[in-house]
Amino acid sequence: MSNPKTSATPANPERTWRTFLSFMRPYRAMISVGAVLGVIATVANLWFPRLTEYVIDALATGRSTTGYLVAAGIVTLVGLAGLLGQFIVLGRTGETVVFDVRAALVKRILRGSVPEVLSRSSGDLVSRATADAPLLQLAVSTGFVSFVTAIAGVIGTIVFMGVIDGVMLGITLAAVAVLAVFMGLLMPRAGRERALAQDAVGALGGELDGTIKALRTIKSLGAEDSRGQAALDSAHKARKHGIAAMVTETLAFEIGLGGMAIVTVVMLGFGAWRVSEGHLSIAALVAFIMYAMNFTMPLMEVASGFQTIQQGLAASKRIAEAEEIPFEESDDAAPATSSTAPARGDVPILELRGVTAAYNPRDGDVVTGLDLTIPRTGHVALVGPSGAGKTSTMSLLLRFLAPRAGQILLDGVSYDDLTFAQVRERFAYVEQEPTVLPGTVRDNLVAAKPDATDAELHDVLAAVHLDSDVASLPDGLDTTLIGATMTGGGRQRLALARALLRNPDVLLLDEPTSQIAGSTEDAIHEAIAATAAHRAVVTIAHREETVRHADTIVVMEAGRVRATGTHAELLATDALYQELMSNLRINDGA
Numbered sequence: 320m321s322n323p324k325t326s327a328t329p330a331n332p333e334r335t336w337r338t339f340l341s342f343m344r345p346y347r348a349m350i351s352v353g354a355v356l357g358v359i360a361t362v363a364n365l366w367f368p369r370l371t372e373y374v375i376d377a378l379a380t381g382r383s384t385t386g387y388l389v390a391a392g393i394v395t396l397v398g399l400a401g402l403l404g405q406f407i408v409l410g411r412t413g414e415t416v417v418f419d420v421r422a423a424l425v426k427r428i429l430r431g432s433v434p435e436v437l438s439r440s441s442g443d444l445v446s447r448a449t450a451d452a453p454l455l456q457l458a459v460s461t462g463f464v465s466f467v468t469a470i471a472g473v474i475g476t477i478v479f480m481g482v483i484d485g486v487m488l489g490i491t492l493a494a495v496a497v498l499a500v501f502m503g504l505l506m507p508r509a510g511r512e513r514a515l516a517q518d519a520v521g522a523l524g525g526e527l528d529g530t531i532k533a534l535r536t537i538k539s540l541g542a543e544d545s546r547g548q549a550a551l552d553s554a555h556k557a558r559k560h561g562i563a564a565m566v567t568e569t570l571a572f573e574i575g576l577g578g579m580a581i582v583t584v585v586m587l588g589f590g591a592w593r594v595s596e597g598h599l600s601i602a603a604l605v606a607f608i609m610y611a612m613n614f615t616m617p618l619m620e621v622a623s624g625f626q627t628i629q630q631g632l633a634a635s636k637r638i639a640e641a642e643e644i645p646f647e648e649s650d651d652a653a654p655a656t657s658s659t660a661p662a663r664g665d666v667p668i669l670e671l672r673g674v675t676a677a678y679n680p681r682d683g684d685v686v687t688g689l690d691l692t693i694p695r696t697g698h699v700a701l702v703g704p705s706g707a708g709k710t711s712t713m714s715l716l717l718r719f720l721a722p723r724a725g726q727i728l729l730d731g732v733s734y735d736d737l738t739f740a741q742v743r744e745r746f747a748y749v750e751q752e753p754t755v756l757p758g759t760v761r762d763n764l765v766a767a768k769p770d771a772t773d774a775e776l777h778d779v780l781a782a783v784h785l786d787s788d789v790a791s792l793p794d795g796l797d798t799t800l801i802g803a804t805m806t807g808g809g810r811q812r813l814a815l816a817r818a819l820l821r822n823p824d825v826l827l828l829d830e831p832t833s834q835i836a837g838s839t840e841d842a843i844h845e846a847i848a849a850t851a852a853h854r855a856v857v858t859i860a861h862r863e864e865t866v867r868h869a870d871t872i873v874v875m876e877a878g879r880v881r882a883t884g885t886h887a888e889l890l891a892t893d894a895l896y897q898e899l900m901s902n903l904r905i906n907d908g909a
């Protein structure tokens with residue numbers, strides 16, 4: 320197995336920006352509407368100090384102030400309406416962004432290549448859909464628009480200030496430029512710290528996920544502290560980088576806010592001097608100071624927009640990494656053949672011809688030149704030492720793994736000419752570790768057949784000796800399965816019942832290696848015998864009892880078929896089989 324993939328890949332700023340912009344592209348119309356509304360609100364608000372100047376002037380010269388007051392009311396209302404519209408448009412767009420990102424990740428996980436999905440840390444993958452998606456939302460919606468409106472605010476303020484007094488504007492701009500340099504130096508550092516904090520949160524998710532799955536083992540080892548330490552290390556990193564980001568951002572804000580406050584005071588003094596010199600009216604000075612004070616707002620918005628976009632860049636990189644998981648097949652994959660119905664009774668249901676496959680080209684082949692024929696009925700048991708390639712063979716049949724060379728045929732039709740759904744609808748698969756899906760007993764069963772009736776559910780539960788166990792659960796079929804609701808054997812039988820409900824043409828069963836109680840073992844053998852009478856059953860057999868009754872036994876070794884035959888034939892001819900059987904006998908306690 321390759322190591323779980325992590326997100327700690329070096330950042331390439333240009334690529335990260337391209338990724339971020341590609342996430343923004345689908346929403347550009349709504350974002351533009353939001354930006355326009357924001358600019359309207361900003362421009363309306365920019366008029367307020369100017370109107371204040373007119374009102375003061377009118378008072379000083381004894382003119383009517385009514386027109387100016389009405390205008391001030393109108394610009395205030397326009398500003399409020401613009402802001403309201405902007406919040407609603409961007410709020411909706413933001414939620415849509417999160418939803419779309421999450422839907423894309425859910426699809427990627429469920430439709431992605433199985434080895435690729437399983438090679439990643441599931442907790443980290445989950446954190447990309449849960450924690451990173453909202454950060455991208457903020458950046459895509461509000462971050463970008465904050466930038467645009469803030470820049471409109473800055474330009475507008477400069478224009479209004481320039482109209483009032485060019486000299487005072489020049490001095491203010493020089494001071495603002497110095498402040499902007501300081502802030503520009505600090506904000507990228509804050510962005511880097513935020514990205515590191517997000518990576519640490521992803522790693523924490525991965526740690527916790529693995530820890531919860533292995534909780535019993537961890538406790539039995541008394542390894543709570545050491546395992547907890549690994550999770551705490553990630554949490555600690557998230558805290559450390561979060562604090563560093565916060566301190567840097569606060570420093571930047573303080574420089575911006577404090578600097579502008581000082582500039583305003585200086586401009587007040589300088590402006591008073593200019594008033595005394597007759598270059599400026601008192602009303603114009605009041606308006607200028609109002610603009611200077613308001614100047615902090617767009618500056619802060621630029622800074623916070625920058626910060627939000629930095630977080631969004633990191634989030635978009637992490638989300639894009641998850642979206643690198645290749646899909647099993649494209650959405651528009653059309654079957655080259657319209658039907659998978661058995662063409663002729665004499666064609667085997669499954670055939671592997673010279674199949675060679677690798678999970679990862681770097682790691683070498685796990686099966687080599689595999690030839691295998693599965694007849695339409697009967698039980699084929701795969702046996703072999705650990706690592707022989709038995710599970711990989713099942714993965715090939717189920718198309719979790721694709722052949723590098725050779726061909727797999729279903730009803731004589733190559734897998735290449737069939738969609739994944741056309742192949743998988745013919746199978747039912749019971750994994751060695753029984754898989755319980757989140758939900759109730761019923762949810763677990765109907766996953767195999769959504770329109771199954773209660774009678775059908777009871778029939779399959781009876782077939783695996785689970786009917787009375789389910790009847791004794793508090794809500795019967797509608798009991799939610801959590802943790803200890805069912806024993807290991809019960810879960811195994813539930814998985815088997817689900818497979819039987821599917822009434823498959825091929826039942827694939829990876830027999831548990833663990834000791835299983837009598838009723839589970841009986842259920843497995845009965846299911847194999849009943850299904851094999853009229854369908855194909857392929858098992859990875861771990862019990863002598865299962866192997867001995869198989870119609871055909873395939874002995875695998877190092878990714879190849881070593882021998883094929885019945886129990887009696889192989890016992891007489893194959894040394895590895897003899898050895899495997901004697902080991903099984905010891906394991907079975909026979």
Ligand SMILES: Nc1ncnc2c1ncn2[C@@H]1O[C@H](COP(=O)(O)OP(=O)(O)OP(=O)(O)O)[C@@H](O)[C@H]1O
Nearest residue numbers: 320321434678685704705706707708709710711712
């Ligand atoms: N997801 C995977 N990624 C990479 N290599 C894998 C993966 N699964 C299995 N392998 C490798 O493929 C080879 C065959 O493994 P496979 O699980 O098919 O053998 P097996 O006969 O089923 O063994 P066991 O009885 O122990 O399950 C082994 O070398 C194994 O390490």
